[in-house]
Amino acid sequence: MKIFVARLPGTPVFDPAGDQIGRVRDVVVGLRIGRRPTVHGFVVEVQPRRRVFLPITRLVRIEAGSVVFTGRLNMRRFEQRATETLVIGEMLDLTVTVEGQPMTVYDVAMEEIKPSVWEITKVAVYKRRRRDPRIVAWQEVSGFDTLQKDQGAAGLIAAFESLRAADMASALHDLPSKRRLEIARALNDTRLADVLEELPPDDQIGILSILEPERAAVVLEEMGPDDAADLLHDLPDQQAAQLLALMEPEEAEPVRRLLTYPETSAGGVMTSEPVILPPTSTVAEALAHIRQQDLTPAVAAQVYVTRPPTETPTGTYLGVAHFQRLLREPPSTLLGGVLDPSIDPIKPEFTLREVTYYLANYNLVAAPVVDELGHLVGAVTVDDVLDHMLPEDWRERDDEDDD
Template sequence: MSATRVFVARLAGCTVFDPAGDRLGKVRDVLVVYRKSDPPRVVGLIVEIPGRRRVFVSIGRVTSISSGQIITTGLINVRRFEQRGGEVRVIAELLGRTVVFSDGTGQATIEDVAIEEFGPGEWAVAQLFVRRPKTSSSPFAKGATVFAHWNDVREKTAVGQAQSAEQLIATYSDLKPADLANTLLDLPQARMLEVAEELPDDRLADVLEEMPESEQVEILSQLDDDRAADVLDQMQPDDAADLIAQLSEERGEHLLELMQPEEADDVRMLLAYAPDTAGGLMTTEPIIVSADATVAEGLALIRRHELAPALGAAICVTLPPYEPPTGRFLGMVHFQRMLRYPPHERLGTILDQGLEPVTADTSAAVVSRILASYNLVSVPVVDDNHRLVGVVTIDDVLDYLLPDDWRSNDSDDDAPERVPNRTPTRAQPGAPRLVNRGRRTSNGTS
């Protein structure tokens, strides 16, 4: 393996292969340990393998590192990664820290870290890419960027001072909400809350929808009421209802009062249904049109990129009004059926007559059987007056059927012990705390 220098932020998301070229997973972070005088030593990579499980890959098992791919010996252990005392995650914990130049020329913020191979299987931090404070008052101005050797700077972290989360958010900007949620759950608790507070409302809403309920409540409790209400407005009504149901009655009602009236009304309606019924599982935001709408209009509606795939699979046709609870429900038209007709065809003439809606009090078990029996991705829900009140989608049902701890991936009991290729076991920082959907330790591992 030839001498190589790579920047850690560029490694995030890189594919990890075995010697045969088979894909093992993706890099999520680089793990280093500090040394007394020398730059931090790289001990391994944190790799996400299929199933969204994070595992540790010793740097000694890596045969090649580049900014595009990682090659390993193929011998990795799939036991869930657990961070040990003295170890630091470069992306999650080091980027964004403030450093002070030893020559007295000021301070800067770490934006990237270069690691370099100094011997077979021996990697260490080579340089820091840092940004000095801006010197102009212009909102568009940025500070100058420079390279610095590790020994030329020292970290500046005052007691109680939070590290900047902006760099971490930028590094993970391309992650899907489920992957970003998993990344945050792997962070130390204080860091997770800090990053969550920095996320935009819509991004945080997407992430919360992918988290266990206990973590949702924990994060929401750190937000002021106005911000919490704004985030709830951005969530799917069924997810917002599930979250509010976990709060105290007093705070839940206060947040509902602060939410947008239309969003709050949808959530209140969902809270009225038992969680194991179609009403408790459904979402109140399907695509709803009149019978006179055309195929072209229907296809235009399902092309919206912000629409969840399951909701875009079919269009509901009703009499006015077209907001739940609607006028009388007439039927659904699946997008594949629309593709078989000319653009000017009226949707009212091509309804799927074989699909019967369920009522809001239909049990979740019955809804599950209907979706499975007829190979559906959604089923309409009506009230006693046959008015459409929502749809239950396949992801709603899967969330109900899967074990409570599925989001935390805490199913590693039969996984082999990790190969002891690191320093002897050290005491784990923090004590374990209970989590509603599984168990996480206070340092973010599961």
């Protein structure tokens, strides 16, 4: 049975009892001169974002949409050896030679030669934008051992296409720096913005710095204003000012406002684009707004009701309508009649500690932020607070130290 590796990223990994323990992120092989590469195993991501090694000898079977292993797994973080190559991260998009012609790799096939012994047997290549794809034997291909200046990114992006932004960010973080930057350049602006929001600050800065300033500004526009402000906080002042100047004025304005608040205050961590409606809107309209796919669960948990205008800073803040209350009311009910009178808004100058106590005290996942004039300026969500209270390198840490 042949398994094409580019189809594996994101595939759930199960133990014999049927419990999912993680997802496949890559395949580890050993290149051999004059012989087909041997498959050493899989890189599997388990929670919380830890990548471990699953030896091929512990594989029970690969079937539609799943990988099953023996149930024994070493939880030590995966470290690639000098003699090992990652198929997804390093082999896809390479330019190789087939019958004297340059070709681009977009997939490879692994095959079980004998029990628990797998090798790379086939290579899928194309010459021009996959218009003339071919599948050839490994022996017909040369060039996998050549260091290339510009490897390309189309194949790897296709392999990661179905991953959530957070999972793709994790995958990018573990790639060599050169490869990570190639992928970032090739992603479209919206996808890159989503992935940047999930990356550690050092990766964010590295990627933004290699983009043309005009494109970097567009990517910042695609990010949430709070995430864009956080990233600009980490950049040198001159670079941040340049990017702000290149952004569209209406996109830059909420970011500029957020930058005026201390980074560790309610104003500094809030989103300036929660769901806001006037009191004359109906429950049906509110539910339609919180169904938007691009809203996080915390942002969609409640609707903020204000007098016009309903863009921050808004008219007079009136109150909040929780989505559970909205589900219980007739669709034609006006929002002005379903407000929660027990929730007092917080001030932009609240510290993160004060915000944390507030959310815990009222069992909330989000809270309105209102200025001294009574205008809604944003909302703080529990994920905003966690992002700023956890250590900067939390995305890279194990759930426990490796001893």
